[in-house]
Amino acid sequence: xxxxxxxxxxxxxxxxxxxxxxxxxxxxxxxxxxxxxxxxxxxxxxxxxxxxxxxxxxxxxxxxxxxxxxxxxxxxxxxxxxxxxxxxxxxxxxxxxxxxxxxxxxxxxxxxxxxxxxx
Numbered sequence: 001x002x003x004x005x006x007x008x009x010x011x012x013x014x015x016x017x018x019x020x021x022x023x024x025x026x027x028x029x030x031x032x033x034x035x036x037x038x039x040x041x042x043x044x045x046x047x048x049x050x051x052x053x054x055x056x057x058x059x060x061x062x063x064x065x066x067x068x069x070x071x072x073x074x075x076x077x078x079x080x081x082x083x084x085x086x087x088x089x090x091x092x093x094x095x096x097x098x099x100x101x102x103x104x105x106x107x108x109x110x111x112x113x114x115x116x117x118x119x
Contacts, residue, residue: 003056003116006086007035014076024063030105031064031073042118054118057093060110063100070097070106077110089115 001009008019011033018024018032040056060077064070074095081090093111100107 001086001117003037003058003087003114004035006084006090006114006116007058007060007081009086010080010084011077014073014080031062031069033063033073033077034061035059036061054116056114056116058112058114060112062108062110063103063105065105067106070108074108074110081112087114087116089113 004021011019015031015033018028018030020028020032020034022034022036024032024034036059038057038059040054042054062070062073062077064073078092082092084090091113093113095108095110097106097108099105
């Protein structure tokens with residue numbers, strides 16, 4: 001399964017349809033999540049070449065109007081993604097908090113390493 005499919009499938013119960021790749025619409029309701037696949041490394045071998053798997057570094061940008069809500073969402077996301085079975089591997093790397101002045105919202109960026117089957 002692709003990383004994007006696994007993210008949407010596993011986190012849809014938490015965010016309804018408020019999950020977007022790369023950017024959210026300006027009129028999006030909170031809480032919401034944007035995810036970006038910041039890089040992808042294909043798994044290759046000398047004798048067989050590309051094996052149909054890649055390791056992706058993924059950032060999930062979680063926005064909420066209340067600080068307690070964004071912290072709760074962070075914990076839910078980490079728990080759900082650590083327990084998912086759609087990807088061979090999904091490892092939590094870390095997170096960073098900041099307050100977004102422009103939107104007056106709280107933001108936590110959660111980073112994962114995820115393996116996906118591409119073929």
